Each structure stands twice: as C-alpha cells, then as structure tokens.
Amino acid sequence: MNILREGRIPFCTASDLADPFLIAEIPSLRSKPGKLSESAFKAECQRQYRALPAHLKNLVSEEFFIEEAKGKRVEIEKRVIQRTHPIAQTISPPLLKSIRIARFFEDVTDVSLWNSQGNQGHGAALQIDIAKTDFKERQHGGAPQKFDKLRYSQERPTAPSQQGTEPFRPLFHQGKSFASEEEWRLVRPETTMEPRVWETENLVCGNIPRAAVVGVVFGYQTKPPTIQAIHDLIALDMHFHHVKLYELKKDPLAFRLHLCEIQNLK
Numbered sequence: 001m002n003i004l005r006e007g008r009i010p011f012c013t014a015s016d017l018a019d020p021f022l023i024a025e026i027p028s029l030r031s032k033p034g035k036l037s038e039s040a041f042k043a044e045c046q047r048q049y050r051a052l053p054a055h056l057k058n059l060v061s062e063e064f065f066i067e068e069a070k071g072k073r074v075e076i077e078k079r080v081i082q083r084t085h086p087i088a089q090t091i092s093p094p095l096l097k098s099i100r101i102a103r104f105f106e107d108v109t110d111v112s113l114w115n116s117q118g119n120q121g122h123g124a125a126l127q128i129d130i131a132k133t134d135f136k137e138r139q140h141g142g143a144p145q146k147f148d149k150l151r152y153s154q155e156r157p158t159a160p161s162q163q164g165t166e167p168f169r170p171l172f173h174q175g176k177s178f179a180s181e182e183e184w185r186l187v188r189p190e191t192t193m194e195p196r197v198w199e200t201e202n203l204v205c206g207n208i209p210r211a212a213v214v215g216v217v218f219g220y221q222t223k224p225p226t227i228q229a230i231h232d233l234i235a236l237d238m239h240f241h242h243v244k245l246y247e248l249k250k251d252p253l254a255f256r257l258h259l260c261e262i263q264n265l266k
Contacts, residue, residue, distance in 0.1 A: 002196070003126065003208075004210075004213065004216075004230070004233055004234070004237075004240065005233070006196070006205070007207060007208055007209070007210050008194065008196065008205035008206060008207055008208065009102055009126075009205060009206055009208050010102070010196075010203045010204070010205050011100035011101055011102045011186075011188065011193055011203075011204050011205065011206055012100065012101050012102075012103070013097070013100060013101070014091075014096040014097070014099065014101065014171070015096075016101075017101070019174070021088075021156060021170065022091065022096065022170060022171070024090060024092075024093050028088075035077060036077050036080060036081075040080075041073065041076070041077070042066060044076060044080050045065065045066040045069045045076070046062065046066070048065075048069070049062050049065045049066070052065075086158035086159060087158065087159050088156040088157065088158060088159065088170075089156070089157045089158060089159045089160065089169055089170055090159075090170065091167065091168065091170055091171070095167065097190075098189060098190055098191075099168070099187050099188065099189055099190060100187075100188055100189075100190050100193050100204055100206075101171065101185050101186065101187055102185070102186040102188075102206065103117075103183060103184075103185055104128065104183065104184040104185070104186070105117070105181055105182060105183050105184070106182035106183075106184075107180075107181075107182055108125055108127070108217050108246075108248075108259060109248065109256070109257040109258065109259055110180060110181065111255070111257060112180065112181075113181060114219055114220070114248075114257075118219050119219065120219075120221065121219040121220040121221035121222070121248075122219055122221045122222055122223070123219050123222065124216055124217060124218050124219060124222055124226070124230065125216070125217040125219075126213055126215070126216060126217075127213070127214050127215030127216070127217060127244075127246075128208070128212050128213060128214065129211075129212050129213075129214050130147075130212075132209055132211050132212035133208060133209060133212045135147040135186050140188055140192060140206075141192045143188065143189045143191065143192050144189070145186065145187060145188045145192075146166075146168055146172075146186070146187045147184065147185070147186045147187075148172050148184065148185065149172075149182070149183070149184045150172050150173065150174050150178075150181075150183045150184070150185065151172060151173050151174075152173075152174055152175065152176050152178060152179040153173070153175075153176060154175065154176055156170070156173060157169045157170055157173050168187055171185060171187060172185060186206075188206060190204065192206065193205060193206060194206070194207075210239040210240065211239070211242075213240065213243055214242065214243060214244065215243060215244045215245070215246060216230055216234070216243060216244075216245050216246070217246045217247070217248065217259065218230075218245070218246065218247045218248065218262075219248060220247075220248045220249070220250065220257065222247075227245075227247075227262075230245070231245060231262075244261055245261070245262040246259050246260060246261050246262060247260055247262055248260070
C-alpha cells in the first residue's frame with residue numbers, strides 16, 4: 001500500500017541479500033598452485049619467443065632465449081600462475097555499504113519466490129513496465145545507476161586483468177541453483193535514496209513513476225481485507241485506473257500456480 005500511495009519502491013542493502021559470496025569476512029578455500037613443470041616452463045618460454053617481433057627473433061635463437069629465461073624463472077612462473085589461476089572478483093566493503101539494491105523477478109507464479117520474497121504467499125507483487133521507468137538510463141538524479149539481469153553459472157566472475165571493468169559485476173552473478181528466479185537488480189548510490197518509516201520499519205526508497213505500475217498480484221494466502229484495501233486505493237486514485245488486479249490459484253493437478261485477473265471485486 002505504501003508503495004502505491006507514495007510512488008516509491010524499497011531498496012535493500014547488500015547485506016540484506018545474505019549472499020556469502022559478497023561478504024568479505026567469510027573465508028574462502030583456495031588451493032595453492034604448484035610450481036610449473038619443466039615442460040610447462042619451456043612451453044611458456046616458447047610462447048614468449050614466438051610473440052617477439054621479427055627483428056628481435058633474428059638476433060637470438062629460441063634455444064638461447066629459453067636458456068636466458070631460466071634466470072628469470074621465478075618471475076615468469078609468478079606471471080603464469082596469476083594468469084592460469086584467476087581469483088574471483090570482489091567488491092570492497094565500503095563500496096558495498098554505499099549502494100542500495102532493488103530486486104525484480106520475471107515469473108510471478110514461482111512458488112519458491114513467494115515463499116522467500118512474498119511473505120509465504122501472504123504478500124503482493126507489483127507488475128512494472130520497465131519501459132516507463134528510467135531504470136535503463138546510465139544515471140538517476142545525477143548519480144550513476146545500473147539495471148541488469150543476473151547471470152547464473154557455477155563459476156564466479158573473475159577479477160579483471162585491467163582497470164575499468166564494471167565494479168559491481170559480482171552483484172549480477174549467482175549460482176545456477178537460483179536460475180529459476182530470473183532476477184533483475186537495480187543498483188543506486190545510497191545518497192539518492194529517501195528514508196521512510198513504513199509500519200515501524202526503517203527503509204530507504206527510490207521513486208517510481210505511477211504510470212509504470214501496471215498490475216498488482218496478490219499471493220495465494222493474501223487476506224481479503226488487504227485485497228479490498230488495495231482495490232479501493234486503486235479505484236479512488238486516478239493515477240492507477242489503468243492498473244489491473246490479479247490473484248494466484250493452484251492448478252488442480254500440477255505443482256503450478258495460475259495468474260487470474262480479478263474482475264468483479266466490489
């Protein structure tokens with residue numbers, strides 16, 4: 001109700017995500033890479049020799065180059081190990097604390113999402129037309145923002161080998177076990193947020209155009225008084241006359257929920 005009344009959506013902190021792969025204090029298990037074998041060292045030296053400009057290769061033979069490289073073996077091994085044993089990209093704790101995140105999901109009939117994000121089916125979800133927001137813009141209120149869909153894989157994003165890589169990349173990656181959620185995230189600096197107290201809960205919120213809200217979906221256990229109150233709010237506010245109301249109903253045979261429009265609520 002507060003989201004509709006005020007035209008604002010709540011943003012969470014990175015710690016609210018409870019993602020262990022974003023928490024620097026949680027230790028990582030990492031195998032120690034061993035030294036290069038003789039064959040691997042020779043192959044690296046040959047690779048470097050082949051990469052030399054033609055005029056330099058004309059000055060020394062491959063055998064001489066490899067022999068000279070043995071004097072720099074420790075340095076060469078270190079570079080090879082860094083290249084072949086990448087580390088996961090992380091976000092510094094101060095940077096994580098400076099941002100806020102809004103979460104969006106594609107499938108409103110996903111039971112597991114209602115259990116984890118929808119108050120076990122007692123809540124409600126907003127359907128939002130992203131084209132009517134500024135989420136895809138590079139800036140909001142003069143500050144940078146990022147809106148993107150999460151990538152799901154077994155491998156975490158690795159630390160970049162050069163500067164300029166997107167610093168918030170780890171926020172947009174999760175393990176394959178979360179793939180069914182089809183989540184999108186909007187990241188903004190906390191400085192662009194407005195503090196709000198909703199039902200004794202302290203929140204930070206960001207504006208959303210009322211025209212972008214196109215539907216309200218009630219959970220499979222949402223109480224009738226809540227449904228009626230939101231219906232009345234929408235009926236009385238001319239900004240929401242375009243908004244449709246939906247409820248979720250169980251399939252009679254399959255483990256599936258169906259989205260059904262509410263037609264005749266009085």
